[in-house]
Amino acid sequence: MPINIQRADIDQMERFFRTNLINSLSGFKSVNLIGTTDSNGTHNLAIFSSFVHIGANPPLMGFIQRPLSVPRDTYNNILQTGYFTVNHLNKEICHQSHQTAARYPVETSEFEATGLQPFFSEKIPAPYVTESHLRFGLRFREAIPIPLNGTLLVIGEIEEVFLPDGCLSTDGFLDLEAAGSLTVSGLDAYYETSRLSRLSYAKADAPLSEIPVTPLAK
Amino acid sequence: MPINIQRADIDQMERFFRTNLINSLSGFKSVNLIGTTDSNGTHNLAIFSSFVHIGANPPLMGFIQRPLSVPRDTYNNILQTGYFTVNHLNKEICHQSHQTAARYPVETSEFEATGLQPFFSEKIPAPYVTESHLRFGLRFREAIPIPLNGTLLVIGEIEEVFLPDGCLSTDGFLDLEAAGSLTVSGLDAYYETSRLSRLSYAKADAPLSEIPVTPLAK
Numbered sequence: 377m378p379i380n381i382q383r384a385d386i387d388q389m390e391r392f393f394r395t396n397l398i399n400s401l402s403g404f405k406s407v408n409l410i411g412t413t414d415s416n417g418t419h420n421l422a423i424f425s426s427f428v429h430i431g432a433n434p435p436l437m438g439f440i441q442r443p444l445s446v447p448r449d450t451y452n453n454i455l456q457t458g459y460f461t462v463n464h465l466n467k468e469i470c471h472q473s474h475q476t477a478a479r480y481p482v483e484t485s486e487f488e489a490t491g492l493q494p495f496f497s498e499k500i501p502a503p504y505v506t507e508s509h510l511r512f513g514l515r516f517r518e519a520i521p522i523p524l525n526g527t528l529l530v531i532g533e534i535e536e537v538f539l540p541d542g543c544l545s546t547d548g549f550l551d552l553e554a555a556g557s558l559t560v561s562g563l564d565a566y567y568e569t570s571r572l573s574r575l576s577y578a579k580a581d582a583p584l585s586e587i588p589v590t591p592l593a594k
Numbered sequence: 595m596p597i598n599i600q601r602a603d604i605d606q607m608e609r610f611f612r613t614n615l616i617n618s619l620s621g622f623k624s625v626n627l628i629g630t631t632d633s634n635g636t637h638n639l640a641i642f643s644s645f646v647h648i649g650a651n652p653p654l655m656g657f658i659q660r661p662l663s664v665p666r667d668t669y670n671n672i673l674q675t676g677y678f679t680v681n682h683l684n685k686e687i688c689h690q691s692h693q694t695a696a697r698y699p700v701e702t703s704e705f706e707a708t709g710l711q712p713f714f715s716e717k718i719p720a721p722y723v724t725e726s727h728l729r730f731g732l733r734f735r736e737a738i739p740i741p742l743n744g745t746l747l748v749i750g751e752i753e754e755v756f757l758p759d760g761c762l763s764t765d766g767f768l769d770l771e772a773a774g775s776l777t778v779s780g781l782d783a784y785y786e787t788s789r790l791s792r793l794s795y796a797k798a799d800a801p802l803s804e805i806p807v808t809p810l811a812k
Contacts, residue, residue, distance in 0.1 A: 381755040382717075397651035400770065401755065404623070408621055411727050429616070431742075436742060440647065518740075520738060536598065548607070550614075550618035552618065553779075557622065567771065571785050572784045572787065573689075584692060
């Protein structure tokens with residue numbers, strides 16, 4: 377028999393129990409490091425699991441920023457400089473990436489604190505993570521308030537992309553398993569993945585078929 | 595050497611190539627079936643991969659609705675009835691779930707078209723998917739326009755949850771791997787997962803440790 381939890385049960389849960397449960401419910405999530413720089417030149421790195429695809433043309437991506445009831449370094453830096461980087465996690469940097477969530481003093485760079493190495497492109501005034509395989513840089517476009525709970529949807533426009541060899545397919549699909557990208561569940565559980573199926577465009581009058589994943593030649 | 599893609603390259607890409615690439619970039623995504631009912635009593639089922647956790651107290655979840663330039667059955671039904679269900683995918687229903695994306699006539703229920711079975715709770719006037727292991731029902735709260743590209747952030751408040759035995763942990767964490775939930779990359783690639791690590795709350799002055807995943811006794 378499935379377990380049934382009613383809303384009144386949720387409202388009465390111990391705070392951390394509820395946070396773990398509700399954060400797990402939406403399903404597996406993307407998990408990325410956001411790199412930013414503040415006006416003093418300190419490089420900030422923070423882990424986020426609330427990314428969402430907004431659109432492909434123009435290429436827009438968003439993430440949910442928690443309420444501004446305490447200082448939020450990443451968000452403040454994005455407003456100040458207008459740019460941020462997004463860096464996928466992989467197995468080798470999972471612990472260091474999780475550690476960026478610790479509360480360091482604002483003058484301490486998470487790069488120094490965790491040992492991750494910053495990398496700079498010519499275009500984006502924010503640090504990439506050298507050890508991340510799949511990275512892209514965004515220009516800040518808009519922060520949309522969510523009055524229901526004081527969060528914000530922060531949206532950026534993709535300006536450049538760095539991909540590892542072998543993960544870009546002939547039709548634009550990225551093989552994230554080959555790139556070693558991780559996924560997260562809840563606040564703290566990291567997972568590797570294994571592809572079951574890539575399915576053709578669904579049509580009402582035709583059966584589905586498998587789409588091959590063919591790496592683009594160099 | 596990593597592949598570098600500049601914004602001008604993205605803007606000049608063939609449309610489907612760009613769609614595949616940008617949809618893959620954010621990382622692995624949750625993938626869920628949304629169940630709704632229209633004013634004629636027809637039950638609709640549609641696959642979405644744009645869910646995002648908004649907050650735990652109150653328990654809020656959102657998804658990105660594509661522009662309303664064509665009729666959007668799921669969104670229209672949510673506005674009409676005020677409710678929707680979210681149902682995790684698993685391996686056994688992966689093909690049927692993907693097939694719900696086909697363009698069926700509005701009077702055709704995706705349940706009938708795909709063979710998935712509707713299930714109703716006493717509380718939510720929208721169908722759950724019987725074959726899904728992990729399901730929850732939401733009350734519509736707000737649709738926030740995203741003027742940059744005409745999409746909407748649709749937010750619901752969780753009213754009830756159905757979980758399979760063995761996936762709820764003593765601290766509220768859900769073991770989605772044990773529940774058989776899938777994750778998706780891009781538009782069409784489905785993955786199983788394997789947990790690497792569950793890491794303790796990060797502190798500036800203490801090393802990380804592994805958190806055990808202990809199922810709650812029945």
